[in-house]
Amino acid sequence: MNKKPLHIHWFRQDLRLSDNPALAKCAVNGDVLPIFILDDCNAGSQEPGAVSRVWLHHSLLALNKSLNGALRVFKGNPIEIIPKLISETGANGVYWNRCYEPWQIERDRIIKLTLRDKNIECESFNGSLLWEPWDILKKDGTPYKVFTPFYRRGCLSAKEPRIPISPPDDITLSNKKIGMNDINDLELLPNLRWDQEVFEGWDIGEKAANLKVIDFIENRLHDYKDGRNFPSKKNVSRLSPHLHFGEVSPNQVWYTASHPKYMNSTGLDHFLSELGWREFSHSLLYFFPNLPTESLQTRFETFPWIEDLDLLVRWKEGNTGFPIVDAGMRELWRTGYMHNRVRMIVGSFLVKNLRLHWNNGLDWFWDCLVDADLANNSAGWQWIAGCGADAAPYFRIFNPVLQGEKFDKDGIYTKQFVPELKDLPNKYLHCPWTAPEAVLKAANVCLGKSYPHPIVDLKQSREAALKAFSDMKASN
């Protein structure tokens, strides 16, 4: 009996068939057993949040469909499951695409050692980054800490990213009945179904992700450079969750956007550099595994953060009394997403005006975002807090009134998420506390009742933050 060899493809954050290097390798080597393992054992406090799990559920459903129902799913510790699976199925080996969270790197290292010790084939591939972190280093061999040289000197002068590869066309899927094959058994959905509304606005899975890439590049990229700053415009790609789960690879996005037929010279470079930021965040996380919890600038250890649960709750719920901040926080809660410009505004407000520790913001984003990603989330918060390697200068403090007037002048975005202010004239929309009583009354706004008073004084809190910063510097 001439039995074809069997290999396992372990899906993780590469939930797609096309441009999947590990799957391609697996498919040419014989039969493929596609598996997914819900690992709630190794992540510690960095396990995915509730919203992220719902996305994962839907993404796995889509993947399983394109695998004709052949995906086998497991719950538990991959360190135990994979060797067991290999001995039970007689598989020759296992392939996967690399993940870069410190806990996944450590887990995968153990699995690799264990399997190679038993002479079992085991190989990992790059399916999630344009450049591996260890390939982008300064001339002295140390990692970059500043974005611009990282991207221009590092990435752009390095070897070109892999050209996307086709999905395996002659894949033979194993029909071994092992593990579970009902995604529902992973219990990724919440018991109380709060998720219906959040996920109304998202099409999940490889097919949807690819359509979105094309739609963005054809219809929204031309005005990306400026349009991306306006939350009511449709000029951002909203690809982040698809990239996080690997429904589409950065290589596919990079080369599709760069295709000569689109010729988007102005928007293109800016958009590609955003993919560069994604690379930079992953590089920082790889070389500084404490990025999610500790300020990269150690002098921030003495920074006088304020602890105030009430202020934090007001921020989370979008009841700060600053309309664009509240719009952003409510957008996050209602849709699992927040426009990038608004992420900066609410972030600056949290760490500078409320002066709450950036960890609070990171944790809340982690729980609420459909695109929650350890590298991007951590690097973003360190950037806005001014404590990162390449961070906004501390004195650069966003004023939510000015930001609102500049980037949501007509109030379309703010009024969508803060409807109690929908009848307020735009002149007062971003600073309702300055509106004359009669104007408020005509707009059915009663400060302190229908909409909160501002929870901080912008001027005073700004000055206090600057003072705290200069005190910190003086003490170091």
Place this chain on the structure above:
DNA sequence: CCTGGAGTTGTCCTA
């Protein structure tokens, strides 16, 4: 080792 240029996204004050 030294040197010089440069650094995602802002705000406020002054002339």
Place this chain on the structure above:
DNA sequence: TTAGGACAACTCCAG
């Protein structure tokens, strides 16, 4: 009304 400079030096990076 608007444009330019101050803010705060510091670290990073390449030559």
